[in-house]
Amino acid sequence: METAARVPGTRTAPLRSAAFRRFVLAGLISATGSAMAPVALAYAVIGQGGGAGSLGLVLAVNTVPTIAFLLVGGVLADRMSRSRILLVGNLGAAVAQGALAAVVLTGTASTGSIAACGFLSGVAVAFTVPAGQGVVNQLVEPGQLQRANALVRLPTNAVRVLGPVAGGLVVALCGPGWALAWDALTxxxxxxxxxxxxxxxTVAVDGVLGALRSGWSEFRSRTWLWTYTLAGTVVVAAWLAGFQLLGPLLAARQYSGAGSWGLVQGAFALGLLAGALVCLWWKPYRLLAVAVCTASLLFLPLTAMGLALPLPAVLCAALLAGVGLDVAIVAWTTAFQLHVPEAELGRAAAFNSVGERCAIPLGYLLAALAAGAWSDRGVLLVCAGVIVAATLLNLCVRDVYRVNRTTPG
Incomplete structure (x- = not known):
């Protein structure tokens, strides 16, 4: 086993590093299981007699502990070996998914047992997310960060295109328990x-509470960081409400139902894959401004569906949205790694992730409330407008244009 270390001044391509290849391979293998898990989870709940309420409860129980423990995970990511945290977090997720697979395969699953496993899985995510954010910059030189971030996302985005289809086939042929078992093994x-x-x-010099206070102080002192997080929370909430919640309903009424919605999801996944490829050769100087602008392309499919445009137009809009989102993620991650000191990456990532995770229930709740007052198409157009407005407001922040590429390449 090698100890990963950067060699100052090297220009070695990321994939020539055995440690980086190991990290990418770990993400790819894990992604094959994670892509199948949502389909398997839904049918596991249905299989034990649960409905929409039971599935909603399971998803909520999975999300809440992630939000609750993210800040603790961020502190640990700045105090302990991030590879060790990822090791323990992945093993914890394996135990949770393995237990879930066991109760499903033995026919003893209930909403309570499925939710309990989801809770444990959510706790594991709270520790792996902040730790994972600071790994790449420990493996490659600053000049190779964008390429490395794109390479990390490229295989996982490819899996996203085929994973749900493969998951559906496994669930249909073998049952949800075996798909969950594969997820645990990955x-x-x-x-x-x-x-x-x-x-x-990183060598820790203060206690946990002191680390949280100093982390918050540093997070708040970087205007570009907290404004991007705030705008991102709004954008994510509007996107989830419009695309994930109302999108399938509009597809059922305006197009051909599940088949057309599957095409839209596939176009979006292909866009994510294309976005990662774009980031392998396009290296913009104004990283944060590019991230803000390209993320705003999420308004396109919401607008297309809200205006009841033909399905080909919706597919093109979803494809462009996927490209924009992945370019935004890579540009943002690179800017984050370049402009936040390594000793603060875990806590800064945790504060950023808390905002994005809180957007999940917020988006769904607001969409449910708005649907009672407006038509679904009207809500979609409002969500698209919210994304554009949040983008424009974020572009008014002067610091957005100061967070740029610090190295060539």
Whole structure:
């Protein structure tokens, strides 16, 4: 097993590093299970007699602990070896998914047992997300960060195109329990790969509460960071409300139902894959401004569906939205890694993630309330307008144009 370390001044391509290849492979293997898990989870709930209420409860129980423990995960990511946190987090997720697979396969699953496993899985995510955000910059030189971030996302985006289809086939042929079992196994394999990274830990000089206070102070002092997080929370809430919640309903009424919605989802996934490819050669100087602008393309499919445009137009809009979102993610991640000190990356990532995670229930709640007053198409257009407005307001922040590429390449 090698100890990952950067060699100052090198221009080696990321994939020539065995440690980076190990990290990418771990993410790819884990993604194959995670892409199947939502389909399997839904049918596991249905299989034990649950309906929309039971599934909503399970999803909520999975989300709440992630939000609750994210800040603790951020503190630990700045105090401990991030590779060790990822190892433990992936093993914890493997235990949770393995237990869920066991109760489903043995026919003893209930809403309570499924929710309990989801709770444990949510806790694991709270620790792996902040730790994962600070790994790439420990493996590659600053000049290779954008390419490395794109390479990390490229295989996982490819899996997103085929994963749900494969998950549906596995669930249909073998049952949801076996798809969940595969998800658990992928976490184990990923944990073993990540164990080989053995990244050094940052030396901690204060307690947990002191680390949280100093982390918040640093987060708040960077105007570009908290304004992007705030705008991102609004954008994510509007996107989830419009696309994920109301999108399938509009597809059922305006187009051909599940088949057309599957095409829209596929176009969006292909866009994500194309966006990662774009980031391999396009290296914009104004990283944060590009992230803000390209993320705003999410308004396109909402507008297309809200205006009841033909399905081909919706597919083109979803494709462009996917491209824009992945370019935004890579540009944002690169800017974040370049402009936040390594010793603060975990806590800063945690504060940013809390905002995005809170957008999930917020978006669904607001969409449910608005649907009672307006038509679904009207709500979609409002969501599109909210995304555009949040983008324009964020572009009014002067610091957005100061967070730029600091190295060539």
């Amino acid at each position: 976490f184990v394999i990923a944990a073993l790969l990540l164990h080989g990274l053995r990244l050094d830990a």
